Amino acid sequence: MRFKDKVVIITGGGSGMGLAATRLFAGEGAIVAVNDVKEATAAAAVAEVTAAGGRAIAIPGDVSKREVAESSVARVVKEFGRVDILLNVAGIATIQPAETYDAWDRITGVDLDGPFYWSQAAAAQSMLPNGSGNIVNVSSLAGHVAYPGDVGYIAAKAGVLGLTRSLAIEWARKGIRVNCVSPGFTDTQIIRDMEAIDPNRFAERKKRIPMARAAQPEEMAKAMAFLASDDASYITGVILNVDGGQLALSSGWSPA
Ligand SMILES: NC(=O)c1ccc[n+]([C@@H]2O[C@H](COP(=O)([O-])OP(=O)(O)OC[C@H]3O[C@@H](n4cnc5c(N)ncnc54)[C@H](O)[C@@H]3O)[C@@H](O)[C@H]2O)c1
Secondary structure, rough: OOOOEEEEEEEOOHHHHHHHHHHHHHOOOOEEEEEEHHHHHHHHHHHHHHOOEEEEEEEOOOOOOOHHHHHHHHHHHHHHHOEEEEEEEOEEEOOOOHOOOHHHHHHHHHHHHHHHHHHHHHHHHHHHHHHEEEEEEEHHHHHHOOOEEEEEEEEHHHHHHHOOOOOOHHHHEEEEEEEEEEEEOOOHHHHHHHHHHHHHHHHHHOOOOOOOOEHHHHHHHHHHHHHHHHHHHHOOEEEEEOOOOOOHHHOOOOOO
């Protein structure tokens, strides 16, 4: 029960690793505010938590809109008094060549503007006045190294690494820790959608994961929980790679 009575906001909390985090945090005693752009998905996550005896509310909305971040955080603060933990998990990806890429605003809006707007709102409305808070962002292996076909995602996820470090040092003396989980291949909808576009490319890609398997979303949720917990009380500004050894293999060689 590491998160007993903690008030936790999870963006993209309705599916994939966000849903795994919703289950984990609620299971360890947190009150979870589940954001998702898909209203029904957020509502289903809340219903599941409530049925299991946990506490959760849905705060649906598009993370890329600043006013949604501000009003959602305001609602949580009004209802529960504060925000202890913010997990910026929502994200989208695409596959398009750079020369005709038309998804830039949408992808960078969700994947980079979103985490900034929500961090700013949570800090301003609760964490800074309370002198206490905890933020975990979700970047990607793609924030460290590139692959062809999603220039906006790769730029945005690299931006999340800088956002994490920047907020961590600005708020280190104000009681707020800011860290980042950087997932490798994880078995969720975002990957299934991309796989459907080009199955062969993904099959080949998976063979090059040193641990020879994709991650499960629960493995990402556990990493987020560690960083958000008191077990990580002296950790801030850290990028935790949870990638089955993939970043260690950026040498061009095949795994052994
Ligand atoms: N799955 C992977 O292999 C992988 C690898 C590296 C990083 N990531 C990152 O992990 C995070 C979670 O993705 P996932 O793998 O669980 O995928 P997912 O598609 O299962 O979950 C993403 C969730 O975000 C929600 N969402 C999308 N746009 C939104 C918006 N504008 N506002 C609010 N919610 C929105 C979706 O509805 C969905 O519930 C993303 O940031 C993604 O970029 C995933």
